[in-house]
Amino acid sequence: MTTRSPLAPDKFPDLPAIDGLGLAVAASGLKYKNRDDLLLMTLSETAIVAGVFTRSDTAAAPVIWSREVVASGRARAILTNAGNANAFTGERGRETVQQTSTALAKALGVSADHILLASTGVIGEPLEAAKLSAYFPQLVANKNASWDQAAGAILTTDTFPKGAHVSCDIDGITVNICGIAKGSGMVAPNMATMLAYIATDAALPAELLQQLLTTATDHSFNAITVDSDTSTNDSVFLIATGYAKTPMVTSADDPKLAGFRHALTELMVDLATQIVRDGEGASKFITITVSGAGSNHQARQIGLAIANSPLVKTAIAGEDANWGRIVMAVGKSGCGIDQQAIGITIGGFPVAANGMRIADYDEAPIAAHMQTSSINIAVSVGAGTGIATVYSCDLTHGYITINADYRS
Amino acid sequence: MTTRSPLAPDKFPDLPAIDGLGLAVAASGLKYKNRDDLLLMTLSETAIVAGVFTRSDTAAAPVIWSREVVASGRARAILTNAGNANAFTGERGRETVQQTSTALAKALGVSADHILLASTGVIGEPLEAAKLSAYFPQLVANKNASWDQAAGAILTTDTFPKGAHVSCDIDGITVNICGIAKGSGMVAPNMATMLAYIATDAALPAELLQQLLTTATDHSFNAITVDSDTSTNDSVFLIATGYAKTPMVTSADDPKLAGFRHALTELMVDLATQIVRDGEGASKFITITVSGAGSNHQARQIGLAIANSPLVKTAIAGEDANWGRIVMAVGKSGCGIDQQAIGITIGGFPVAANGMRIADYDEAPIAAHMQTSSINIAVSVGAGTGIATVYSCDLTHGYITINADYRS
Numbered sequence: 001m002t003t004r005s006p007l008a009p010d011k012f013p014d015l016p017a018i019d020g021l022g023l024a025v026a027a028s029g030l031k032y033k034n035r036d037d038l039l040l041m042t043l044s045e046t047a048i049v050a051g052v053f054t055r056s057d058t059a060a061a062p063v064i065w066s067r068e069v070v071a072s073g074r075a076r077a078i079l080t081n082a083g084n085a086n087a088f089t090g091e092r093g094r095e096t097v098q099q100t101s102t103a104l105a106k107a108l109g110v111s112a113d114h115i116l117l118a119s120t121g122v123i124g125e126p127l128e129a130a131k132l133s134a135y136f137p138q139l140v141a142n143k144n145a146s147w148d149q150a151a152g153a154i155l156t157t158d159t160f161p162k163g164a165h166v167s168c169d170i171d172g173i174t175v176n177i178c179g180i181a182k183g184s185g186m187v188a189p190n191m192a193t194m195l196a197y198i199a200t201d202a203a204l205p206a207e208l209l210q211q212l213l214t215t216a217t218d219h220s221f222n223a224i225t226v227d228s229d230t231s232t233n234d235s236v237f238l239i240a241t242g243y244a245k246t247p248m249v250t251s252a253d254d255p256k257l258a259g260f261r262h263a264l265t266e267l268m269v270d271l272a273t274q275i276v277r278d279g280e281g282a283s284k285f286i287t288i289t290v291s292g293a294g295s296n297h298q299a300r301q302i303g304l305a306i307a308n309s310p311l312v313k314t315a316i317a318g319e320d321a322n323w324g325r326i327v328m329a330v331g332k333s334g335c336g337i338d339q340q341a342i343g344i345t346i347g348g349f350p351v352a353a354n355g356m357r358i359a360d361y362d363e364a365p366i367a368a369h370m371q372t373s374s375i376n377i378a379v380s381v382g383a384g385t386g387i388a389t390v391y392s393c394d395l396t397h398g399y400i401t402i403n404a405d406y407r408s
Numbered sequence: 409m410t411t412r413s414p415l416a417p418d419k420f421p422d423l424p425a426i427d428g429l430g431l432a433v434a435a436s437g438l439k440y441k442n443r444d445d446l447l448l449m450t451l452s453e454t455a456i457v458a459g460v461f462t463r464s465d466t467a468a469a470p471v472i473w474s475r476e477v478v479a480s481g482r483a484r485a486i487l488t489n490a491g492n493a494n495a496f497t498g499e500r501g502r503e504t505v506q507q508t509s510t511a512l513a514k515a516l517g518v519s520a521d522h523i524l525l526a527s528t529g530v531i532g533e534p535l536e537a538a539k540l541s542a543y544f545p546q547l548v549a550n551k552n553a554s555w556d557q558a559a560g561a562i563l564t565t566d567t568f569p570k571g572a573h574v575s576c577d578i579d580g581i582t583v584n585i586c587g588i589a590k591g592s593g594m595v596a597p598n599m600a601t602m603l604a605y606i607a608t609d610a611a612l613p614a615e616l617l618q619q620l621l622t623t624a625t626d627h628s629f630n631a632i633t634v635d636s637d638t639s640t641n642d643s644v645f646l647i648a649t650g651y652a653k654t655p656m657v658t659s660a661d662d663p664k665l666a667g668f669r670h671a672l673t674e675l676m677v678d679l680a681t682q683i684v685r686d687g688e689g690a691s692k693f694i695t696i697t698v699s700g701a702g703s704n705h706q707a708r709q710i711g712l713a714i715a716n717s718p719l720v721k722t723a724i725a726g727e728d729a730n731w732g733r734i735v736m737a738v739g740k741s742g743c744g745i746d747q748q749a750i751g752i753t754i755g756g757f758p759v760a761a762n763g764m765r766i767a768d769y770d771e772a773p774i775a776a777h778m779q780t781s782s783i784n785i786a787v788s789v790g791a792g793t794g795i796a797t798v799y800s801c802d803l804t805h806g807y808i809t810i811n812a813d814y815r816s
Contacts, residue, residue: 058739090764123732230740318812324531331466356498404726
């Protein structure tokens with residue numbers, strides 16, 4: 001693990017255990033030395049799971065496998081390995097998935113159809129099932145790893161482990177939601193980005209759990225970008241163990257669920273923005289809010305055009321208030337925006353209105369804002385009521401250094 | 409102008425004068441010191457013009473103006489200034505365009521409706537017409553600048569002037585085609601990229617000229633990318649002076665035009681790839697051919713996903729044969745490709761077939777190819793007969809250095 005990102009939080013937060021969920025880690029040495037690279041999460045019989053996965057046409061073998069398992073809403077374990085993505089490995093990769101799930105199911109005494117798999121790391125290298133299954137006795141014997149250890153075992157180019165915790169109540173019963181995530185490069189939203197595992201002790205039916213996850217993903221993992229590249233292995237899992245004995249709610253609109261919905265989104269935005277804060281080479285965290293779009297979808301499309309623009313990202317790296325590049329990015333987003341209606345503020349200071357620079361434009365306060373580590377850009381486009389916030393980071397020499405050398 | 413790109417041609421080629429076309433340059437000092445930054449091209453009364461322009465929603469005032477002029481097929485002059493794009497300048501920018509074309513029309517004794525304008529440089533800064541028109545007497549008095557001087561006057565972050573010449577015959581009469589272009593950053597194809605001016609002495613009607621330009625643009629300026637960002641000011645002009653007295657052909661399919669069509673495409677690909685070779689910070693020229701796609705359009709979409717991927721571009725910068733990133737880019741292109749049908753070669757050496765690494769994969773020859781300055785990637789996707797070639801460059805520390813500082 002290289003130097004911790006300057007945008008990292010001070011420390012890993014305190015995450016309570018979730019009843020019905022066990023965590024175990026091991027060091028296989030498959031790629032990384034002297035660190036954990038295997039994570040086994042074991043789930044109670046009561047647990048319900050939901051998942052969102054990469055929409056890539058070259059989705060990895062474990063993604064294709066887990067997508068099917070998640071469809072049943074039931075799982076008893078999630079095994080993750082870091083260092084090898086088991087992606088673009090053809091028939092051999094499918095055999096690895098089959099053998100791994102069969103061996104782990106046997107070690108746990110559960111059905112192979114209830115084993116979820118996730119892999120992250122280099123694409124195209126064969127992954128041998130035996131290299132993983134050798135560690136199953138050790139992993140199955142241990143269920144008390146900390147969230148911090150679990151978050152550490154799934155990292156690749158990340159510079160810090162990512163975790164978050166919130167609590168809320170459902171009909172007067174307190175529930176906890178804990179989550180961990182990994183991700184630093186090859187981060188661009190396409191339904192789900194990178195690996196994340198979120199667990200709650202609330203009791204929720206499968207269909208509703210999936211609906212809650214999908215909605216919250218739109219505001220969190222689908223609203224971030226580091227480099228516009230979409231991973232073959234993106235997966236987000238949401239587990240509800242039901243140990244909190246909350247009343248079974250069946251509709252996302254049920255007022256009893258309002259607090260939970262809000263808390264889940266808050267936690268997922270926290271994890272998602274931690275991924276951006278660990279963006280490869282990042283020195284600035286960027287928040288872009290687009291309002292007045294024809295729809296929320298269009299607002300996000302414009303926001304991502306700005307967030308992904310190498311010219312916007314390098315200007316921010318250089319602390320240059322080069323707002324013309326924001327105009328360029330809005331223009332290339334292909335949304336048919338009327339440029340006469342475009343307005344821009346940076347750090348809350350007005351820059352442009354009605355399609356041109358404001359008359360008494362003063363760059364001084366904006367230049368000062370550009371020197372901070374959290375850059376806020378707001379763009380209004382005068383086409384409707386659509387609004388979206390997306391999160392990104394700057395593009396620095398660090399990104400080049402990391403990616404011109406690292407084989408990921 | 410910074411250090412000449414290592415991928416630049418040895419020298420500016422020899423370009424003959426095109427009868428009926430005058431070239432004049434001047435140094436306004438508007439932004440750059442000690443260099444020409446104004447180019448006036450004067451066109452004979454017989455000249456026919458065609459143009460393709462950026463599809464950006466924030467197209468600059470001169471683009472909006474020139475698009476209308478080109479629609480008539482007639483023009484008597486093209487004025488270009490470098491250093492200020494007159495983009496996102498609202499009503500004031502439109503006034504500048506009006507005043508500039510009126511003043512230049514008067515100086516030349518032609519109609520303002522026959523003045524084409526192009527600007528390149530910083531976005532959002534007001535551009536004063538008087539700063540340009542002060543140089544009109546000098547520009548109008550001079551028509552004998554060289555193509556090399558003309559190509560030099562339109563540069564911004566470019567490190568070398570770009571020119572090309574071909575000759576061919578139409579029905580036994582030899583015609584010349586000469587072209588110049590500028591572009592280095594904010595280069596991504598969206599109908600037309602950057603500034604280019606192509607002139608021939610052939611006689612061609614307006615509608616056909618436009619058709620020929622649009623088709624050739626697809627294979628040239630629309631097949632290149634440096635950084636996925638689309639300029640507000642992209643314009644490509646094609647001028648036919650008719651001085652060669654070629655027979656008037658009216659259909660692009662006319663066999664008499666076969667040689668010209670081929671020569672025009674060849675010249676435009678030459679100019680377009682010179683832009684890529686001058687990509688900001690570029691150290692490697694990348695050619696990507698995608699075959700077996702569902703359509704030529706789909707092949708280009710996949711090719712551009714690879715060409716624009718920061719992870720592919722940085723791997724190439726690092727001379728790392730990290731082909732898994734090519735798989736990732738094909739996957740994210742959203743074309744619905746069956747990964748079992750994907751094959752990849754690099755430098756002509758097989759890497760992957762049928763959705764996985766080939767059995768006897770040998771990285772040695774590929775690693776050697778990665779150390780050269782021209783990288784060739786071929787991807788087949790087994791979906792049909794669609795094929796496309798796109799051109800790109802690597803992403804290096806140089807790109808960050810240039811764009812974290814330069815206000816463009």
